[in-house]
């Protein structure tokens with residue numbers, strides 16, 4: 001089969017985006033403001049800047065500046081692993097026998113193994129600019145902690161990572177990557193913070209959760225001099241930094257003369273998806289073009305498809321600002337047989353609003369179908385995908401097969417957020433036919449919603 005389009009499109013260095021795009025500026029219905037849990041009033045710059053460094057607190061509150069310059073030092077770092085390629089998945093298309101065209105934007109070509117480095121380097125840069133000496137953060141599957149460790153090594157800041165205990169134990173090699181870049185890694189919940197001690201007292205033997213690790217990292221940041229907290233997803237500032245993915249994708253597609261019909265991303269806290277779709281959602285909101293924008297989440301942690309749109313705590317310890325979002329309740333912890341990331345209880349406020357306004361759709365997929373898709377992708381396109389990314393692959397395949405059935409040649413673009421080298425325990429389960437699906441019952445979700453705050 002001969003193919004007119006190139007297999008991979010790389011932008012040139014001079015074509016790389018010099019500014020991030022702030023989708024909030026084009027949203028008529030802005031995401032609801034963060035609330036101070038103590039006062040119930042919108043969180044102010046003064047409050048946010050105790051937790052985040054000043055520039056990031058400003059970006060978090062900025063829903064009107066459309067384009068924000070990417071600092072030169074960050075552009076310099078981006079050069080080491082960007083542009084990321086936009087790949088025409090012709091081998092996958094051939095295996096599926098579909099008339100659809102499938103493209104993916106591959107963000108796994110750096111040591112952290114995912115898109116998270118795009119925001120980590122920006123956040124650590126602003127911390128450095130402010131004269132801070134250290135940052136704290138949490139990590140679940142480990143990609144974010146690794147990205148922050150790499151960024152801190154580059155800008156010579158200290159880095160303390162609270163790693164969800166179950167991952168700390170299951171992914172010792174992730175931990176070693178972080179330590180190699182100079183980070184200190186503590187399993188969470190730990191006894192080093194008030195929040196950790198409280199959670200350990202209430203749930204002895206808990207394997208930890210992202211919400212709990214966030215509480216610990218925030219607590220340490222606000223109680224330590226020259227220290228702030230950095231977060232890898234959910235926040236609007238993170239989606240802003242990740243817009244570099246969408247901007248590159250948009251330009252690469254323009255160069256190919258291709259207009260996508262469907263744009264798909266996996267959704268944990270929403271950062272890669274929010275970044276990938278940002279410029280396309282902007283066109284849609286401004287009435288310039290129409291696209292189907294699709295979030296894919298695990299059936300075991302279905303915040304958009306089965307959650308409620310309400311103010312909720314972002315962390316288990318209830319010390320962070322409240323965010324209005326689609327949520328499963330801050331106490332929700334996905335079943336332990338759920339592999340990989342995408343286990344956060346809530347969703348980005350920006351994406352929650354877009355979903356609420358029907359600008360973006362969402363679906364959920366089960367773990368076994370995700371790994372089937374991952375296997376087919378690895379065998380056809382060559383790259384071993386992260387389980388998180390494989391949610392997007394899974395839905396892209398479903399859409400391509402729909403096209404085959406209906407004889408439609410749609411163009412599908414999805415985000416391949418990372419590689420799966422540290423997820424081989426999950427692949428082993430799949431290969432040994434031991435992978436199970438656990439989908440929470442309505443009763444379980446209803447019980448979790450009982451604990452939503454009244455705001």
Ligand SMILES: *Cc1c(COP(=O)(O)O)cnc(C)c1O
Nearest residue numbers: 233268269270271272388417418
């Ligand atoms: C963290 C991560 C995700 C999910 O996070 P989002 O903020 O929803 O993008 C997806 N894929 C990979 C590889 C990740 O590391």
